[in-house]
Amino acid sequence: MSFRIPCPQCGERSAYEFRFGGEVLTRPQAGADDDAWYHYSFVRRNEMGIQTEWWYHRFGCRQWLQAVRDTRANRVIRAYFPDGKEQTDLGTGES
Amino acid sequence: MQLFSNGQMWRSHELKPSYDVAIVGAGVHGLATAYYLGRLFGIRKIALLDKGYLGYGASGRNTAILRSNYRTPEGVRFYNAALKLYEGLSAELEWNLMFSQCGHLTLGHTDTAVAGLRVRAETNQLLGVDSRIIGPDEIQKLVPHIDCSSAPRYPIMAALYHPPGGIIRHDAVVWGLARACDRMGIEIHTRTEVTGFRVSGRKVESVITNRGEVAADTVVNATAGWASTICKMAGVSMPIVSHPLQACVTEPLKPFLNAVIVSASLHVYVNQTGRGELVIGSEIDPYQSYSMKGTLPTLEQMASSALELFPQLHHIRVLRQWAGICDMTPDFAPIIGRCEELDNFQVDVGWGTYGFKAAPAAGRYLAEAIATGKTPDIIAPFAPDRFRRRQLVGEKAAAAVSH
Numbered sequence: 289m290s291f292r293i294p295c296p297q298c299g300e301r302s303a304y305e306f307r308f309g310g311e312v313l314t315r316p317q318a319g320a321d322d323d324a325w326y327h328y329s330f331v332r333r334n335e336m337g338i339q340t341e342w343w344y345h346r347f348g349c350r351q352w353l354q355a356v357r358d359t360r361a362n363r364v365i366r367a368y369f370p371d372g373k374e375q376t377d378l379g380t381g382e383s
Numbered sequence: 384m385q386l387f388s389n390g391q392m393w394r395s396h397e398l399k400p401s402y403d404v405a406i407v408g409a410g411v412h413g414l415a416t417a418y419y420l421g422r423l424f425g426i427r428k429i430a431l432l433d434k435g436y437l438g439y440g441a442s443g444r445n446t447a448i449l450r451s452n453y454r455t456p457e458g459v460r461f462y463n464a465a466l467k468l469y470e471g472l473s474a475e476l477e478w479n480l481m482f483s484q485c486g487h488l489t490l491g492h493t494d495t496a497v498a499g500l501r502v503r504a505e506t507n508q509l510l511g512v513d514s515r516i517i518g519p520d521e522i523q524k525l526v527p528h529i530d531c532s533s534a535p536r537y538p539i540m541a542a543l544y545h546p547p548g549g550i551i552r553h554d555a556v557v558w559g560l561a562r563a564c565d566r567m568g569i570e571i572h573t574r575t576e577v578t579g580f581r582v583s584g585r586k587v588e589s590v591i592t593n594r595g596e597v598a599a600d601t602v603v604n605a606t607a608g609w610a611s612t613i614c615k616m617a618g619v620s621m622p623i624v625s626h627p628l629q630a631c632v633t634e635p636l637k638p639f640l641n642a643v644i645v646s647a648s649l650h651v652y653v654n655q656t657g658r659g660e661l662v663i664g665s666e667i668d669p670y671q672s673y674s675m676k677g678t679l680p681t682l683e684q685m686a687s688s689a690l691e692l693f694p695q696l697h698h699i700r701v702l703r704q705w706a707g708i709c710d711m712t713p714d715f716a717p718i719i720g721r722c723e724e725l726d727n728f729q730v731d732v733g734w735g736t737y738g739f740k741a742a743p744a745a746g747r748y749l750a751e752a753i754a755t756g757k758t759p760d761i762i763a764p765f766a767p768d769r770f771r772r773r774q775l776v777g778e779k780a781a782a783a784v785s786h
């Protein structure tokens with residue numbers, strides 16, 4: 289199902305104005321072991337439920353934002369510009 | 384050969400407390416695995432567990448295209464084994480799968496696309512796969528109605544022609560395999576949703592379903608779309624993201640297209656079924672999702688791309704549009720074999736947009752791996768630990784457009 293994303297700069301817009309940037313991940317620290325890099329590079333939670341993800345508003349303000357979305361119904365719960373603090377995941381996998 | 388079905392193709396059963404093999408997912412991959420376990424290795428105490436009905440998932444949502452003109456030697460060898468098995472499957476199952484080897488054309492509209500097709504043609508030929516580059520004249524002869532002029536925005540420059548490719552009736556494949564499994568005493572349990580696994584140490588002891596718990600010596604995850612969800616239940620993480628893939632079918636027309644047409648540049652593929660309908664498929668949706676609802680932007684894209692190739696279809700109506708969920712892997716190749724974390728948990732997952740055409744080979748060689756405990760060479764490159772070893776099988780050039 290197609291859906292809309294409430295861009296904090298431009299307001300609610302079609303998802304097709306945005307480029308999907310994948311799940312929000314935490315980059316391993318310098319010197320992390322191979323296992324950490326393997327998980328960061330390849331493994332995904334692929335949540336069937338609520339997950340936090342990156343979107344780039346390419347046909348709008350051209351800024352990267354984060355959205356909290358239910359991947360079962362494509363319902364976007366909220367979207368915001370990350371404030372610099374590492375925002376890993378607001379998803380519970382339940383709801 | 385039995386011309387008319389007299390009775391049920393497969394039966395329902397009560398769940399038994401234990402089986403030799405429990406297979407999660409009774410789609411074409413799960414069925415093929417069970418079929419070859421029973422036929423080649425005499426393992427028949429098998430339960431296939433599926434949350435829906437047969438053909439509900441990717442086995443009934445794909446565009447029924449078969450081909451083996453892949454990019455990597457590992458991929459070409461593997462998909463060609465599948466194509467060869469499909470060629471003999473109607474006779475083997477005594478069930479007409481309506482396999483039409485009408486030929487498969489991958490169009491190149493740019494110099495770089497044609498260069499990519501050339502690499503594939505060379506790799507294919509080295510491995511004995513019938514595949515070659517043809518120019519617009521030959522394309523026009525094979526497909527008289529395609530627009531090979533300079534009028535389109537991206538004129539057709541060349542095509543990778545793969546004569547053994549074609550289309551098959553995907554429901555028939557599922558039904559034929561299900562009937563053959565049933566005749567061997569293999570149990571098919573539909574409406575049986577797996578909700579968890581009982582894991583002890585490095586072993587899956589049993590599978591928990593909405594109809595009760597079953598113990599099994601070997602557990603196979605042969606699901607598509609929900610492969611990572613099922614793996615998660617066993618505590619296994621996967622390098623998979625699930626994207627919807629959409630397709631549509633038009634009203635029937637007189638036969639005019641006797642080849643599968645694919646354009647990677649236009650992100651579209653078109654074939655005409657035995658009933659005359661045009662099946663048009665798209666690229667995967669550009670975001671992760673488990674929703675199987677179609678979208679208007681994708682329908683518009685499929686229609687406009689198909690019209691670039693066949694402008695005379697502008698007045699044709701679309702009958703249906705649908706979506707299936709594709710488990711995409713980082714290298715566009717599947718993940719087959721025993722999981723690193725568990726000793727008796729086999730996966731046959733990560734089938735992205737290319738699972739249907741691979742099913743007989745995946746089932747045949749995974750069955751061998753289960754029966755003998757040794758991984759056959761042909762599926763070894765697709766082992767689950769290849770990402771950890773950084774030995775990827777880069778198949779994107781031949782699999783990124785979902786045909």
